[in-house]
Amino acid sequence: MTEKKEAKFLKYDDLLDIPKQQIQEHYAVYEGQIKKFNGMPTSDKEKMSVLNSIKLHEGYFDNIGGTGRAGGHIIDLLERGFGSVDDWEREFRELAAEADEWLVLAYDMEDNKLRHVLCSDSEALWNCVALLVFCAHEHAYSKMDKSAYIEAFIKNIDWEYVNTLLGKFGIR
Numbered sequence: 001m002t003e004k005k006e007a008k009f010l011k012y013d014d015l016l017d018i019p020k021q022q023i024q025e026h027y028a029v030y031e032g033q034i035k036k037f038n039g040m041p042t043s044d045k046e047k048m049s050v051l052n053s054i055k056l057h058e059g060y061f062d063n064i065g066g067t068g069r070a071g072g073h074i075i076d077l078l079e080r081g082f083g084s085v086d087d088w089e090r091e092f093r094e095l096a097a098e099a100d101e102w103l104v105l106a107y108d109m110e111d112n113k114l115r116h117v118l119c120s121d122s123e124a125l126w127n128c129v130a131l132l133v134f135c136a137h138e139h140a141y142s143k144m145d146k147s148a149y150i151e152a153f154i155k156n157i158d159w160e161y162v163n164t165l166l167g168k169f170g171i172r
Contacts, residue, residue, distance in 0.1 A: 066158025
């Protein structure tokens with residue numbers, strides 16, 4: 001049986017400091033990946049890379065749309081893993097500026113710690129839960145400067161959603 005995907009509903013149509021057209025164009029790339037996935041035979045070796053791109057895009061769209069103010073259990077994990085929320089943000093900004101495809105704040109289930117992971121569409125995060133996904137593909141910020149995009153992303157992080165993931169996966 002051939003697996004079919006459907007685009008997730010976008011929970012917002014406007015974000016702070018990210019042009020509406022940019023959001024729409026980025027979401028259209030995601031929808032294009034779903035169409036591509038649905039048209040591929042199960043045996044196509046590229047299909048898993050396309051699926052990974054879909055899942056990373058879904059994580060990205062799910063974890064923005066908030067106030068950008070961290071709260072809840074994620075603060076404890078950021079402080080434990082990076083020293084402070086400010087130290088996490090500083091490292092995140094540096095890595096985001098260098099990233100070509102994806103930057104993921106992941107919880108490593110084996111090591112029981114947070115880590116930043118730079119990855120591409122064809123790479124998986126083994127034994128990790130992707131908590132915060134940043135899309136560094138140029139299609140995510142083509143209407144703006146990358147440094148302004150990074151700033152806008154941080155302002156729009158939905159930390160409540162991240163905390164929901166912590167609960168869903170039993171991360172303490």
